[in-house]
Amino acid sequence: MILHRRGRTRSYPIAVLLLLLLIASALVPQFFPKNSFLLSVLILANIWAILAMSWDILSGYAGQISFGHSFFFGLGGYTTAFLSVLYGWSPILVIALGGVVAALGGLLIAAPALRLRGPYLSLMTLVAALALDRLLRLLKPEIGIPGAEGAILCIPQCLLTYNTALKYYYSLGLMILIAGALYTLARSRIGLAFEAIRDDEEAAQAAGINTAKYKTLAFAISGFVAGVSGAFYVYHIGSASPSSLLDLEHSIEVIVAAVLGGMGTIIGPIFGAYFLVLVREYLRFLGGWRFFVLFAVALLVLFFVPRGVLPELRLKLRQWLQSGSGQRRNQKV
Amino acid sequence: MLILGFLISSLYALVAVGFTMIFGVAGVLNLAHGAFVMVGAYLAIWAFVILKWSLPVAFAFAILGVAVIAPLVYRVLIRPIENRTVTVFLATLLLAVLLEQVIILFFSAKPRTDLPPFIQGGFVLWGTSIPYNRLLAGVVALVVIGLLWAFVTRTKTGKAILALSMDRRGAALVGIASHRITLWVWAISGALAAIAGLFITSFLGIQPFEERVSLVIAFSTVVLGGLGSIPGSLWAAFIIGYAETIAQAFAPEARGLASLVILLIVLTIRPQGLFGRAAT
Numbered sequence: 001m002i003l004h005r006r007g008r009t010r011s012y013p014i015a016v017l018l019l020l021l022l023i024a025s026a027l028v029p030q031f032f033p034k035n036s037f038l039l040s041v042l043i044l045a046n047i048w049a050i051l052a053m054s055w056d057i058l059s060g061y062a063g064q065i066s067f068g069h070s071f072f073f074g075l076g077g078y079t080t081a082f083l084s085v086l087y088g089w090s091p092i093l094v095i096a097l098g099g100v101v102a103a104l105g106g107l108l109i110a111a112p113a114l115r116l117r118g119p120y121l122s123l124m125t126l127v128a129a130l131a132l133d134r135l136l137r138l139l140k141p142e143i144g145i146p147g148a149e150g151a152i153l154c155i156p157q158c159l160l161t162y163n164t165a166l167k168y169y170y171s172l173g174l175m176i177l178i179a180g181a182l183y184t185l186a187r188s189r190i191g192l193a194f195e196a197i198r199d200d201e202e203a204a205q206a207a208g209i210n211t212a213k214y215k216t217l218a219f220a221i222s223g224f225v226a227g228v229s230g231a232f233y234v235y236h237i238g239s240a241s242p243s244s245l246l247d248l249e250h251s252i253e254v255i256v257a258a259v260l261g262g263m264g265t266i267i268g269p270i271f272g273a274y275f276l277v278l279v280r281e282y283l284r285f286l287g288g289w290r291f292f293v294l295f296a297v298a299l300l301v302l303f304f305v306p307r308g309v310l311p312e313l314r315l316k317l318r319q320w321l322q323s324g325s326g327q328r329r330n331q332k333v
Numbered sequence: 334m335l336i337l338g339f340l341i342s343s344l345y346a347l348v349a350v351g352f353t354m355i356f357g358v359a360g361v362l363n364l365a366h367g368a369f370v371m372v373g374a375y376l377a378i379w380a381f382v383i384l385k386w387s388l389p390v391a392f393a394f395a396i397l398g399v400a401v402i403a404p405l406v407y408r409v410l411i412r413p414i415e416n417r418t419v420t421v422f423l424a425t426l427l428l429a430v431l432l433e434q435v436i437i438l439f440f441s442a443k444p445r446t447d448l449p450p451f452i453q454g455g456f457v458l459w460g461t462s463i464p465y466n467r468l469l470a471g472v473v474a475l476v477v478i479g480l481l482w483a484f485v486t487r488t489k490t491g492k493a494i495l496a497l498s499m500d501r502r503g504a505a506l507v508g509i510a511s512h513r514i515t516l517w518v519w520a521i522s523g524a525l526a527a528i529a530g531l532f533i534t535s536f537l538g539i540q541p542f543e544e545r546v547s548l549v550i551a552f553s554t555v556v557l558g559g560l561g562s563i564p565g566s567l568w569a570a571f572i573i574g575y576a577e578t579i580a581q582a583f584a585p586e587a588r589g590l591a592s593l594v595i596l597l598i599v600l601t602i603r604p605q606g607l608f609g610r611a612a613t
Contacts, residue, residue, distance in 0.1 A: 065419060067426070112601045119362045119422060123552060124600055127593055130549075248545070252430055259423060288437050295431040302424050303414065 052269035058222035060263035063198025068129030076227025081240035102227020151241035262308020340471035342574025351522030357498035367548030373527025403523025
């Protein structure tokens with residue numbers, strides 16, 4: 001596992017498919033110019049995709065299963081709300097700073113987390129998210145919404161644009177940028193070190209990998225990306241509150257998205273997140289049933305397709321292509 | 334407060350012992366354990382309020398129900414993926430949220446307080462009023478733990494459970510059918526969770542998301558006591574139980590918070606807990 005580098009075998013059909021999907025998603029506002037509901041659902045999907053990828057780099061790659069990813073999401077979101085209301089800085093700067101603060105949060109968690117493993121670590125992240133939630137509820141900011149605990153309303157300061165299509169393009173661009181960066185990172189030596197730590201921490205250490213350094217790095221990177229998604233979310237909804245940013249549901253949904261799409265693939269969780277958000281927003285008429293369906297599907301996928309849907313499809317596709325070319329060869333002979 | 338703390342602690346002990354038994358014997362951290370507590374309570378509400386069965390029958394039904402559901406969960410869901418720790422971990426988490434949704438679909442997310450106390454009335458001791466129901470809960474919890482102890486140390490199945498929790502391979506070597514015993518453990522653990530759920534509900538009421546509080550309390554208790562150690566979780570249950578009672582006396586909404594703080598301290602200072610073996 002350590003010597004063998006995955007991903008050397010490139011599958012062009014998948015790459016072509018991704019490119020087609022990309023073009024299709026770029027054209028969505030052209031085809032549905034009036035459908036602003038669809039666009040804002042897709043913006044949410046992009047935000048959730050970023051969050052799911054950030055979970056994947058820490059939990060899918062480095063094997064540090066996080067149950068409290070809303071911690072980073074919330075840190076990024078609150079930083080954004082504060083900075084945009086208090087100083088009115090430009091969105092790019094504010095979103096980046098949201099990421100930086102969340103990355104610092106990642107370092108903060110990494111310090112005790114380095115000593116913990118498996119379920120203890122997961123629990124630690126969960127506790128961090130719950131503690132931040134309680135802390136923010138104590139907050140009584142001057143700029144807060146009266147009556148709501150710890151909530152900050154930042155319209156119009158944190159409104160990117162009234163043009164939903166433009167906002168959609170921003171979110172799509174950000175999502176693709178982050179996907180590219182994380183994908184490259186995952187295929188680099190750093191990603192390799194993460195996988196080594198996930199598969200066998202002692203062996204990784206014995207092979208000369210500074211596990212403490214790489215685990216801390218994983219927390220910081222994951223925190224940064226999750227913080228960026230939280231920051232963008234606040235720009236999308238125009239407010240920050242413990243219940244919208246630190247809901248435990250977010251942490252669970254992110255795990256569901258990654259499990260569905262395929263943990264440890266970076267690209268898989270994007271699809272998982274899209275599926276999740278589309279089901280959540282478009283099947284509202286089903287009420288609570290849609291969550292039941294989502295969680296049930298996730299459980300079934302975990303059970304029957306433990307690698308996730310995307311890696312499984314890729315494997316099937318490759319097998320099919322190979323068997324196809326094999327038959328052709330036989331026909332020639 | 335001393336006595337109330339003792340009584341609530343004994344219920345926490347029930348939840349925690351079940352949780353730690355599954356970990357000790359099956360090596361599974363069952364994140365759906367809180368959900369078992371909740372399912373027990375809702376089964377009783379269903380039987381008592383909707384089917385209008387008498388209270389003792391409803392209680393028995395709920396306990397038996399969870400004692401059947403829990404091994405079923407193990408047999409159907411967990412056993413095929415037993416060797417993949419991360420998958421099991423995520424699967425029990427998903428099961429927990431799935432059960433929450435099922436309960437919300439059938440009973441709505443509103444808190445239910447219509448499970449009456451098992452016995453009415455109470456008495457006053459040194460200035461604190463103690464409802465008989467709480468006293469009964471404490472007595473039942475202690476008796477159940479006592480019975481469990483006798484079961485584990487005296488009977489053949491019980492000894493097999495103990496052997497399994499010490500060493501899986503060694504147990505297999507002396508001919509213990511680990512799958513059958515593990516089913517037993519899940520059943521016992523489910524029944525203990527249900528008993529605790531019934532009593533907790535009859536004093537505090539219940540709502541679907543409540544299971545997370547139960548899980549956090551069980552987890553903190555078990556981590557404090559040392560994962561897999563039954564005496565450890567008993568001691569820890571009393572520490573956590575008193576901490577919760579004292580915290581609740583000052584701020585009622587702090588239920589679940591005291592255990593979080595204790596958990597955080599334990600995790601950073603002594604992750605293996607008071608009685609635990611070093612984490613591997």
